Amino acid sequence: MPPIQVNDTTLRDGEQAAGVVFTVEEKVAFASLMSAIGVQELEVGVPAMGGAEAEAITQMTRLGLKSRLIGWNRALTSDLDASLACGLQRVHISVPVSDLQINIKFQGSRQRVLDALQKAITYGRDRGLYVSVGGEDSSRADTSFLLKLASMAQAWGASRFRFCDTVGVLDPFSTYSQVEQLVEQLTIPVEMHTHNDLGCATANALAGIRAGATSVNTTVNGLGERAGNAALEEVVMGLKQLYGLKIGIDTEKLQALSEFVIQATGWELPPWKAIVGKNAFAHESGIHGHGVLQNPSTYEPFTPEEVGGNRRFVIGKHSGKHLITDFFQQQGIQLSSEEARSLLDAIRKLSVELKRDLTPNELLNLVS
Ligand SMILES: CC(=O)SCCNC(=O)CCNC(=O)[C@H](O)C(C)(C)COP(=O)(O)OP(=O)(O)OC[C@H]1O[C@@H](n2cnc3c(N)ncnc32)[C@H](O)[C@@H]1OP(=O)(O)O
Numbered sequence: 234m235p236p237i238q239v240n241d242t243t244l245r246d247g248e249q250a251a252g253v254v255f256t257v258e259e260k261v262a263f264a265s266l267m268s269a270i271g272v273q274e275l276e277v278g279v280p281a282m283g284g285a286e287a288e289a290i291t292q293m294t295r296l297g298l299k300s301r302l303i304g305w306n307r308a309l310t311s312d313l314d315a316s317l318a319c320g321l322q323r324v325h326i327s328v329p330v331s332d333l334q335i336n337i338k339f340q341g342s343r344q345r346v347l348d349a350l351q352k353a354i355t356y357g358r359d360r361g362l363y364v365s366v367g368g369e370d371s372s373r374a375d376t377s378f379l380l381k382l383a384s385m386a387q388a389w390g391a392s393r394f395r396f397c398d399t400v401g402v403l404d405p406f407s408t409y410s411q412v413e414q415l416v417e418q419l420t421i422p423v424e425m426h427t428h429n430d431l432g433c434a435t436a437n438a439l440a441g442i443r444a445g446a447t448s449v450n451t452t453v454n455g456l457g458e459r460a461g462n463a464a465l466e467e468v469v470m471g472l473k474q475l476y477g478l479k480i481g482i483d484t485e486k487l488q489a490l491s492e493f494v495i496q497a498t499g500w501e502l503p504p505w506k507a508i509v510g511k512n513a514f515a516h517e518s519g520i521h522g523h524g525v526l527q528n529p530s531t532y533e534p535f536t537p538e539e540v541g542g543n544r545r546f547v548i549g550k551h552s553g554k555h556l557i558t559d560f561f562q563q564q565g566i567q568l569s570s571e572e573a574r575s576l577l578d579a580i581r582k583l584s585v586e587l588k589r590d591l592t593p594n595e596l597l598n599l600v601s
C-alpha cells in the first residue's frame with residue numbers, strides 16, 4: 234500500500250456536530266496536540282465564518298505547527314479571500330456533485346458548478362495556494378459527472394480530490410468500487426470523507442484506502458455531523474492492526490486526545506466505544522477474566538498501553554472464581570476454592586440487587 238496520511242477534521246466537521254462549540258483556546262490547543270502526536274494535516278475550520286473562527290485559524294497559522302493546515306471553503310472567491318486573510322496556504326474547495334444537492338445550491342445546473350469550481354481553483358492557484366477539491370455527496374452523484382468534474386478539477390490545478398459519502402449511505406463494497414474508479418481516473422491523490430449514518434464510516438474509510446485513496450478525513454471520537462465521521466482512533470488503529478501500516482501517529486496519545494474532546498464538548502462516550510471507551514479493555518465475565526489473567530491476548534486484540542488506555546477487571550454478576558480470587562489476592566486475602574465459590578454466590582446476589590458491578594469496598598465487606 235502507498236503511504237497514507239490523515240487529514241483530521243475535528244476542528245471543522247467535528248465542530249459541526251449539532252450543539253458543539255470549541256473556544257479559540259481549545260482549537261489552538263487541540264491543533265498543537267494533534268501536531269505533536271504526528272497528525273499530518275488538520276482541516277481547521279471555515280474561515281468565511283469570520284469572528285472567533287477566523288481568529289482561531291489565524292492563531293493556528295502563526296504557530297508554525299508541523300501539521301499542514303487547510304481551511305474549508307465554498308466555491309466562492311470571497312471564501313478564499315477569508316482563507317488568505319487567516320494566513321492559510323492550503324484551501325479545500327467544496328462543490329456539490331449529486332443532482333440532488335446541485336438542485337438546492339446551483340439551481341440544478343451542473344455547468345454552473347463547473348464554472349464556479351474553475352473560477353475558484355484558478356483564483357486559489359493564482360495566489361499560490363495548494364488547492365484540494367471536495368465532491369460533496371459524491372456517493373449519490375451520477376458517476377460519469379463525478380469523474381468528469383474530478384478530472385476537470387485536476388486539469389484546472391487541484392492537487393487532491395475528496396470523495397465524500399456525505400450522508401453515509403455506502404457500505405465498504407460500494408465504497409471500494411466507487412473510489413477505485415476515481416483513483417484509476419486521476420493522477421492526483423484521492424481523499425476519503427465518510428459519515429457514520431449507517432455505522433459504516435470507519436469501514437468505508439478503510440475500504441476507500443484499500444481502493445487506492447491515500448488521504449483520509451477523521452475526527453477524534455468520531456465527532457461530527459449527525460452520527461459523526463470516521464473516528465481518528467479507529468482509522469489509525471485499523472490501518473495499524475489490519476494492514477500493518479504505521480503512519481507516524483503516536484497511538485499512545487489516542488486516549489488523551491479522546492479525553493480532550495470529551496472535555497471540550499462536554500459529551501461522554503458510550504463505554505463500549507472502540508479503542509477509547511471506558512470498557513474497551515474492561516473484563517467482568519468469568520471466562521474472559523480467566524483467560525486475560527493468564528494471557529491478555531485471549532480477549533484483547535492489542536494492548537491498552539498501545540492506545541494510552543488501561544486494562545480493568547470488574548467484579549459483578551458475570552464474574553467467576555478466578556477473577557475474584559485474583560482480586561482478593563491483591564488485597565492480601567487468600568481464598569480457598571470453597572470460599573471463592575460461596576463468595577461468588579454472594580457477589581452475584583448483591584450485583585443483581587444493585588444492578589451493577591461491585592466496588593472494592595463492597596467486595597471487602599462481603600468477606601468480612
Ligand atoms: C457537508 C458539509 O459539511 S458542508 C460544510 C457545511 N458547514 C457549514 O455550513 C458550517 C459553517 N457555515 C456557515 O457559517 C455559514 O453557512 C456560511 C458562513 C458558510 C454561509 O452563511 P450564510 O451566508 O448565512 O448562508 P447559508 O448558510 O444560510 O446558506 C448557504 C449558502 O451557500 C451556498 N452554498 C452552499 N454550498 C456551496 C458551495 N459548495 N459553493 C458555493 N456556494 C455554496 C448556498 O447555495 C447558500 O447560498 P445563498 O446564500 O446564495 O442562498
Ligand SMILES: O=C(O)CCC(=O)C(=O)O
Pocket residue numbers: 246325326327328366367368369370395397398399400426428
Ligand atoms: O469537503 C466537502 O466537499 C464536503 C465535506 C463534508 O463535510 C461532507 O461531505 O460531509
